Amino acid sequence: MAIIAPPLTRRGDVTETLHGVEITDHYRWLEDGADPETQAWTDAQNSRTEKLLGGLAGRVRLEHRLSELLSVGTVAGGGMRDNRFFYLKREGGQNQPILYVRTSLHGEERALVDPNSLSAEGLTALDWYEASTDGAFVAYGCSDNGDEWSTLRIVDSDTGATLAEAIPRTRYSSVAWLPDNSGFFYTRYPDPGSVPPGEEEYNSHVFWHALGTEAFADTKIFGEGRSPQDTYDLRISPNGHWLVIIAHDGWARSDCYLRDLRNAGKPIVTIAEGIDALFDTPHFAGDALLIRTNWEAPNYRIMRINPSEPDPSYWEVAVTERPNRAIENFSVTLAGIVTIDVEAAISRLCVHSDNWGNQHDLRLPGLGTVTGIDGDEAHQWIVVGYTSFESAHELFMFDVFNGERFPLAPVPPVAGFDPDAIEVHQVHYPSRDGTRISMFIVHQRGIRLDGDNPTLLTGYGGFNISEGPEYRAALPAWLERGGVFALPNLRGGAEYGETWHKAGMLGNKQNVFDDFICAAEWLIAGGYTRPERLGIAGGSNGGLLVGAALTQRPELFGAVYCAVPLLDMLRYHHFSIAKLWVPEYGSAEDPEAFRWLHAYSPYHRVIEGTAYPATLIATGEQDSRVEPLHARKMVALLQHATCAGEERPILLRSESLAGHGAGKPLSKRVAEAADQWGFLGWRLGVDWEE
Structure with missing residues (x-):
């Protein structure tokens, strides 16, 4: 393939001192997406990327297969x-x-x-x-x-x-x-x-x-005088008596209030306020409030609260905390409470009946992830969302009394994809500090694992979000070509309760990157792949993850796909809605948080003269969560710093009419997937033409 050099990028010098440390930003000018110079630079970068990726061998065949897979x-x-x-x-x-x-x-x-x-x-x-x-x-x-x-x-x-x-x-x-x-x-x-x-x-x-x-x-009834970063969840009791308001401050704590709708003059009732814990997922059983909390229960429990006696000393435990399961969500049904539990990163669906003392699991279609649940006190049926590595997302109706289930809206089979040909393993490996990390590995059944397999490692590790078995529409194309897929359950997620989450947030964020890097080392040492055939991918907070891995251990990877990422962690909080994430990451305005943010911020860890792996950074100009400036600045800096030349190109893919990813139309998703998997296959030695 012909080498296409990147466009020249002007370097400026904006220098500031933060907590006694001098910081120079050569690409501050690329933060302004409305500036004609920035737009011209972005267009030139896009043109180069389109020429490189559009001319890859097997591109037409790959795009056809991806269109089949994503059009289901x-x-x-x-x-x-x-x-x-x-x-x-x-x-x-x-x-x-x-x-x-x-x-x-x-x-x-x-x-x-x-x-x-x-x-x-x-x-x-x-x-x-x-x-x-x-x-x-x-x-x-x-x-x-x-x-x-x-x-x-x-x-x-x-x-x-x-x-x-x-x-x-x-x-x-x-x-x-x-x-x-x-x-x-x-x-x-x-x-x-x-x-x-x-x-x-x-x-x-x-x-x-x-x-x-x-x-x-419309009348404003709540929120005045509270933190501008608070967000709210609302629910009304079925009898119309109570409005519950959950006020979230980040992903690790929330307050809970009740408003008496039958007595408008009464003051709002405080259920929980100022406690370093989560109180969320409100439901009602009659007039009683049921709420999930990790207060004094890091794996969560469900409390029953009488609104007329809101003091915690009167609360009753409706569902107890269990040491091996974390409660992720729940609903109320005719049979009692049904919880979505996460055990070893795999979902369980548990019915708590007989005054919620008797527990039994409903049988799921396999080892997968329950994505949602909905029911009410009057019915024995619940709606359950379910997915796994082998099966696309489905909606089932479950009878909570006898476990009977059937599809609410059947999903057509995926063209040319045999779920029985997929093999899924859950393995464990030690992280840098000895913590045991679980990881899912997916590949075609019977494949020869010889240390030379093209392998994609991905992850998230943040915001109390679990990463379990989930169908990924484009993944069969990778597996069909002999690829291996690996998904570790990194600290910062919710797979093992709030303790796991807090072990990967704020000053503990480096644990997440260590977990991910150790997964890569384990895959290499375990005979799955080698650095030249190991790629990493992640989006949003997962984009930060792969950005950190790229800058901390560039020699470990043959390709990096980094989507809608956070990369300048000293300035991220100044843009869009990013102040919402300060409780998860910290802010460089705080001296202590500056110390850990500066230590791992990918944009500030790029070292001139380093041989960085080939990298594709993707963003959307309409992204209202993570500003595309992160992608632009990082591409410019990596292109300047790398000594690997154009044999390992640093590429930008910036869409003008796209955002963070939600709501992206099918046509754009196919084109994006073709660029992502085409790039990874090209760099990791996958032949899409066969």
């Missing part, structure tokens, strides 16, 4: 309200999932919200929805171009008619309907210009909206 229909987002059932489904070649409803368990489905009809290019996405208590109405939010700044609208489930409501600034709004459908409580961000510049990304508040009225008349 999907179902997700299942929920039930009374006798109505809701879910998101995308047929074959459709760009976006459609919201459907059924008025009985086996009834005919009807489309309620079709974002494909709102944009011919598929650039309008349905971000979220929340049905009313009886399912008669659905509030939903759509956004454009991947920016996730949705507008709330209402659809009538019976007629399909869209009501007059159009409430902007409702990014992933939490909505709680009154049982009589007269209105709802919801969360909303301020309009630009109503607060100081930049603050419109924060300052979410809780509002009351009466159905059929103008949004400007």
Whole structure:
């Protein structure tokens, strides 16, 4: 392949002193995405990337296979309200999932919200929805171009008619309907210009909206005087008596409040405030509040709280903490509480009946991940989302009394993919400090593991998020070519409870990178691969992960795919919604946090004259979570610093009409996957032409 040199990049010198340390940033000018010079530079980088990746051997065959794999229909987002059932489904070649409803368990489905009809290019996405208590109405939010700044609208489930409501600034709004459908409580961000510049990304508040009225008349009922970074989850008791408000401060602590809706003059009841623990996932059993918490229970327990006696001394344990399982989510059913538990990074579905003292597991289709659960006190059926490495995401109806299950909306088989031909192992290895880390390894059954297998290692390790068995639509293309896939359960996640999460956040973040690097070393020492055939990939916080691995151990990897990443950890908190992540990472404005951030910040660990592996950094110009400036600055710095030359190119892939990834249309996902897997295959020796 012909060598294409990167465009020349101007170096500037912005020097500042932070806590006595002099920091020079040569590419500060690339932070301004609206500057014509930055835009011209981005266009030149994109042109180079397109020429290199578009001309790869086997590109056409790879793109065809990926189109087959990604065009298979999907179902997700299942929920039930009374006798109505809701879910998101995308047929074959459709760009976006459609919201459907059924008025009985086996009834005919009807489309309620079709974002494909709102944009011919598929650039309008349905971000979220929340049905009313009886399912008669659905509030939903759509956004454009991947920016996730949705507008709330209402659809009538019976007629399909869209009501007059159009409430902007409702990014992933939490909505709680009154049982009589007269209105709802919801969360909303301020309009630009109503607060100081930049603050419109924060300052979410809780509002009351009466159905059929103008949004400007909505009453603000909670959030005034609280931290601008607080975010809220809402739920109303089925009898309409109580509104519960969960106020989140990051991913490790939250407060909980109750508002008496029958006595508007009464002060808000404080359930938990100022405690260094999580109180979340609220449900009601009659008038009693059920809440998940890791307070004095790092693997979580569920507490039963009488609103008239909110002091913790009166709380009762509804589901006890268990040493080998972490409670991830739960729902209330006719049979009692059903919990999603995580045991050794694998999901279990457990029914707690007989006044919640008797426990038994429901049988899942295999060793996989339960992605969601929804039920209510009046029904024995629950909606369960499920996936595994071998099976695409499905929605099942489970009878909690006898364990019977059937698909709510069947998923068509994946073309040319045989789940029985896939082999999955869970292994364990020691991290740098001796901590035992679990890891999933996936490959074709019967493959010869000879130390020369092209291998992709990925991970996340943060924000209390579990990384378990999950179907990845493009992965079969890799496995079919003899590739190995590895997913370690890094500290910072939720696989082993809150202790595991805290071991990978703030000043412990280096543990996450050590866990990942040790996984790479284990794969090499274990005879799976060698550095030249080992690639790493990650997105968002996982982009930070691979950026840290790239700069700390560049000799370990043959290729790096880094998507929508955080990379300048000294300045990340100045942009977009990133102040929300300060409780997870810390801020360079704090002297102690500066010390650990400066020690691992990938942008500040690039060393001139180092032979860095070939790297593709991908971003979206409409990303409203992680600013694309991270990708631009890192590409410029790596291109300047590497001594490996164009035999190991540093590439930028920047999409103009795309964001962090949510809501990306099928056509863009196929093109993105072709670039990602084409690049990895090229660098790791996979022949896509066979």
